[in-house]
Amino acid sequence: MDKKLKHLERMKRVEKYIEENLDSELSLKKLSQIACYSSFHFHRIFSVYLGESVYAYKKRLLLERSVKQLIHSDISITQIAFAAGYENQPSFNKAFKNCFNTTPSECRLKKLSLTRSNLAIMEMKLMKAEMRSLKPISVLSVRKRGDYSTAAGEAWNILMKYTYSNRLMTKETELIGISHDDPSVTTPDNIRYDACVTNEQLADGEGEVVVNDIEGGLYAVFLHKGSYQNLKESYASIFHRWLPGSGYRLRELPPFEKYLNRNPSRTKPENLRTEIYIPVTKN
Incomplete structure (x- = not known):
């Protein structure tokens, strides 16, 4: 190295x-x-x-x-x-x-x-939550800073190049994104995005590609259907419609997204499916 x-x-x-x-x-x-x-x-x-x-x-x-x-x-x-x-x-x-x-x-x-x-938020459809208890997830990740629309693409380009060149992608590999910051709170140049793939082969990573763990525990899981550009609307519905009356409160961890389509760039926006994982605990 x-x-x-x-x-x-x-x-x-x-x-x-x-x-x-x-x-x-x-x-x-x-x-x-x-x-x-x-x-x-x-x-x-x-x-x-x-x-x-x-x-x-x-x-x-x-x-x-x-x-x-x-x-x-x-x-x-x-x-x-x-x-x-x-x-x-x-x-x-x-x-x-x-x-x-x-x-x-x-x-x-x-x-x-x-x-x-x-x-407008109160008129949104209330999203249905599925409660899941997860074990810690070992991932390979790349972090980039900047507006999510730019940072995510940069992070995924580096991570995909590494995983494919090292033959780490399998049918079981899951694609995960971690959006750490709220763009309405954090300035664009400080927004953090982590592109991640599950690390089944226990690779060590290199340079910008590092090994991390996504913490386990209880998560409320929601299915977002459609373009990634509209994820913010699903988050608004979750935090302002579902959470207040759910009987749960947020844990001090960032949510993460699991991208269910293997080739998002070849999938029509309306056919994209994303699971949103919100770390919670009972009130």
């Missing part, structure tokens, strides 16, 4: 570690060990890799998580502030306002106001 690919692999391990440990103190020594760089150089190397410092990256992810908590849970704003790393609500309010140009209270109230878009 050349030096550039080795560097990318190391930095992706660090990125994954931060995302999985948002509620823990991050040790610069620990992160530099994961990256196999000296503590002296690591901070600058990370900042160049993501365009923001470790502190700024963690702070942003916690603030973006707080938006989901405000909209989709009944957790108090004070508790959300503490979970996001703020000592009091006023400091949280200030940081939230600077980031999203609205206050946490306004964000929470917006979901209750019957604007035209909210009324």
Whole structure:
């Protein structure tokens, strides 16, 4: 493996570690060990890799998580502030306002106001959920950043080239996408998309292709019929129609999508089928 690919692999391990440990103190020594760089150089190397410092990256992810908590849970704003790393609500309010140009209270109230878009959501067909308990899924994945319509294509091109050149695609291989961020919350250049294939042959990956696990547990599964461009409408129906009266609450994990068509590019948009997996737990 050349030096550039080795560097990318190391930095992706660090990125994954931060995302999985948002509620823990991050040790610069620990992160530099994961990256196999000296503590002296690591901070600058990370900042160049993501365009923001470790502190700024963690702070942003916690603030973006707080938006989901405000909209989709009944957790108090004070508790959300503490979970996001703020000592009091006023400091949280200030940081939230600077980031999203609205206050946490306004964000929470917006979901209750019957604007035209909210009324349209309420008129949507209620999607049917199938509850499934999953074991962890080992996958090969490639992450790209940017608008989903662009990032997804870039990630899949790299992943498919790797899997086919290494003869890893079989009839049992499943195609999975993980959309980590809400485009209405996260700026386009920071949106994260992971293209994944199930790793039945336990390949090691290389460079941008890394081994990851999708966490097991309880998921509400929905079938989306039609174009990928309309997935956002299904998500809106799930989160605003199904979830509030379901008796379930969201777990602190991203949803994922399983693409059921083997050759999406050769399938008419109206014939595309996608399973949407929402990580939940009982109230």
